[in-house]
Amino acid sequence: LHIALGEPTGRRASPDLWGIFLEDINDALDGGLNADVVQNGQFEYSPEDRPGWGPLTAWTAQGSVTVRSADPVDPATATHVRLHGERTAASITNHGYDGMTLGAGPHLLELALRRVDEAAASLTVRLTRGDREIARTSLALDAPAREWTFLQTRLELPADVEDAALALELARGTADLDVVSLRPIDPGTGRPRTFRPDLVAALAELKPSFVRFPGGCVAHGLGLENMYHWKTTLGPRHERRHLRNTWGYHQSMSIGYLEYFLLCEQLGATPMPIVPAGVCCQNLPGGPRAIPQDEMPEYIRDVLDLVEFANGGAETRWGAVRTALGHPEPFGLRYLGVGNEDQITADFRDRFHQIHAALRAEHPEITVIGTAGPNPFGTDFEDGWTFAREEDVAIVDEHGYRTPHWFHQNTRRFDTYDRSGPAVYVGEYAARTSRLRSALAEAAGMIGMERNSDVVRLASYAPLLARVGHTQWTPDLIYFTDTEVRPSASYHVQRMFSHARGEHVCGLEVTGAAPRVRGVPDARSVRLRSPGNRVRWSEIAVDGITHPDQVTAADGEEIALPGWGADACEISVQLTRIEGAQGAEIHLGGPAGTTHYTVQLGGWQNRTS
Numbered sequence: 001l002h003i004a005l006g007e008p009t010g011r012r013a014s015p016d017l018w019g020i021f022l023e024d025i026n027d028a029l030d031g032g033l034n035a036d037v038v039q040n041g042q043f044e045y046s047p048e049d050r051p052g053w054g055p056l057t058a059w060t061a062q063g064s065v066t067v068r069s070a071d072p073v074d075p076a077t078a079t080h081v082r083l084h085g086e087r088t089a090a091s092i093t094n095h096g097y098d099g100m101t102l103g104a105g106p107h108l109l110e111l112a113l114r115r116v117d118e119a120a121a122s123l124t125v126r127l128t129r130g131d132r133e134i135a136r137t138s139l140a141l142d143a144p145a146r147e148w149t150f151l152q153t154r155l156e157l158p159a160d161v162e163d164a165a166l167a168l169e170l171a172r173g174t175a176d177l178d179v180v181s182l183r184p185i186d187p188g189t190g191r192p193r194t195f196r197p198d199l200v201a202a203l204a205e206l207k208p209s210f211v212r213f214p215g216g217c218v219a220h221g222l223g224l225e226n227m228y229h230w231k232t233t234l235g236p237r238h239e240r241r242h243l244r245n246t247w248g249y250h251q252s253m254s255i256g257y258l259e260y261f262l263l264c265e266q267l268g269a270t271p272m273p274i275v276p277a278g279v280c281c282q283n284l285p286g287g288p289r290a291i292p293q294d295e296m297p298e299y300i301r302d303v304l305d306l307v308e309f310a311n312g313g314a315e316t317r318w319g320a321v322r323t324a325l326g327h328p329e330p331f332g333l334r335y336l337g338v339g340n341e342d343q344i345t346a347d348f349r350d351r352f353h354q355i356h357a358a359l360r361a362e363h364p365e366i367t368v369i370g371t372a373g374p375n376p377f378g379t380d381f382e383d384g385w386t387f388a389r390e391e392d393v394a395i396v397d398e399h400g401y402r403t404p405h406w407f408h409q410n411t412r413r414f415d416t417y418d419r420s421g422p423a424v425y426v427g428e429y430a431a432r433t434s435r436l437r438s439a440l441a442e443a444a445g446m447i448g449m450e451r452n453s454d455v456v457r458l459a460s461y462a463p464l465l466a467r468v469g470h471t472q473w474t475p476d477l478i479y480f481t482d483t484e485v486r487p488s489a490s491y492h493v494q495r496m497f498s499h500a501r502g503e504h505v506c507g508l509e510v511t512g513a514a515p516r517v518r519g520v521p522d523a524r525s526v527r528l529r530s531p532g533n534r535v536r537w538s539e540i541a542v543d544g545i546t547h548p549d550q551v552t553a554a555d556g557e558e559i560a561l562p563g564w565g566a567d568a569c570e571i572s573v574q575l576t577r578i579e580g581a582q583g584a585e586i587h588l589g590g591p592a593g594t595t596h597y598t599v600q601l602g603g604w605q606n607r608t609s
């Protein structure tokens, strides 16, 4: 087989093609990218986040400790604790996410404290591992009683430590406590870190052109009260509105919109915020709900203000807010997504239209990205595309989580896309089995995107980050623990494509024999044989996806598997041995003949005919 580079096709590769998708799923932010090692530092966890959770989740209390919400440090995050150091000391200890992991060196502890009486004169801060004390300091409490004050102290760690805990102890008097955080101090800047550096390094290594944020489903939320509103994520942590996370945990918003823009800047990537299209998640019982009409003007103002916050000069209202938050320079926003996988309902059309029209009128310089709707690749997203054409949306966001087989078979998906209509953003995709095979299939799919990048302008694998032991979605691009970053095989594919970006699309000249994968037929049917019917067949799966129509097959039964094509695929069949069975046979039939697999107990023997 000989492959040679052909003539340029005249198509240029989109310079922004490969980006990343950052959603708070799998503990990606709190417990992940967020450098703060204290979990539930604002005591805002609740059973609504997850059954069994509450204000003292991740904490243990000793002595007299009560949870209260009267006279809070801020109504947005009202819950706090009161320590009564009466006959014995009162203390609370935070255990982080899976125990705290901290590196040697200085750390900054911050908290809000209110002395209830004058007897509360000092708070002891201890970092411990089991019974061993690793670091200790104390905070003198001398602010007037009955006023919240923000306190800071440094904890110097002599060595790296894992599985540690942070204890705060009041020996005498009564004091209220809230907004606790512990972050490593960056030796370069002398300031506490915002992000975990090893995870940022893994993202930087992907050289992303853009960063999509905050989702995914997190963007439009589980109900109107759960929608992500960018303005409520700015400013001091205790003023930020916390959210029940779509994926079953809690969002402190410590990584809010300012931090997101700063991350983009650090990565050299252009921001791509996704704002709700005025409707919430389509997967709710009763369907999505829409922002009431009389609230739409204010909501649209919020969307327009986001552009001003990112790009406006210091003389503009929101540019001034950005400047006051320490960033006078604009963030160079060029893309703005409106909606995520929304059902193309009348409400959606109406709200999207209003937002889109306002953006066009006030910010024609921004490229608006619409949504193709909730279906994964494999359908034609007809409603979404028809609506996007009517609206003349610049780019449409298509999502697809499919089998590796599907990716191999659809490398030409975009060849026939209309070049005169909206362009495409493949905003979420992954081949679902989380193995090398998926990575190779994604690479094949990405070649199809790159070859068509006159129409596929942007693409981002999803999801991006996953804390091991805390995942809600599989596969993910980068797994991590407190001590390790574990990139998946798919990560290396993303990295390779991003590092070796092309400029022009050239043809390929292929001469010689067409390659064939040995031993795998052009399978169209499976026939199962177990003499004496002593093996039970169940769970026939193709490329990791269980065949929906067939759970148990009778001996000798032939099962047609529609949708298989000519390419290689992976077939798995679950066998249950019934007394005395020595083996069984699987016959895979297709146009190229039949392959017989003899299943011996404990292994496969392949006989091809």
Ligand code: AHR
Pocket (backbone or CB within 6 Å): 023, 025, 215, 216, 217, 218, 340, 341, 399, 428, 462, 463, 473
């Ligand atoms: O990437 C995980 C989820 O998949 C996203 O939140 C959603 O948009 C999609 O269904």
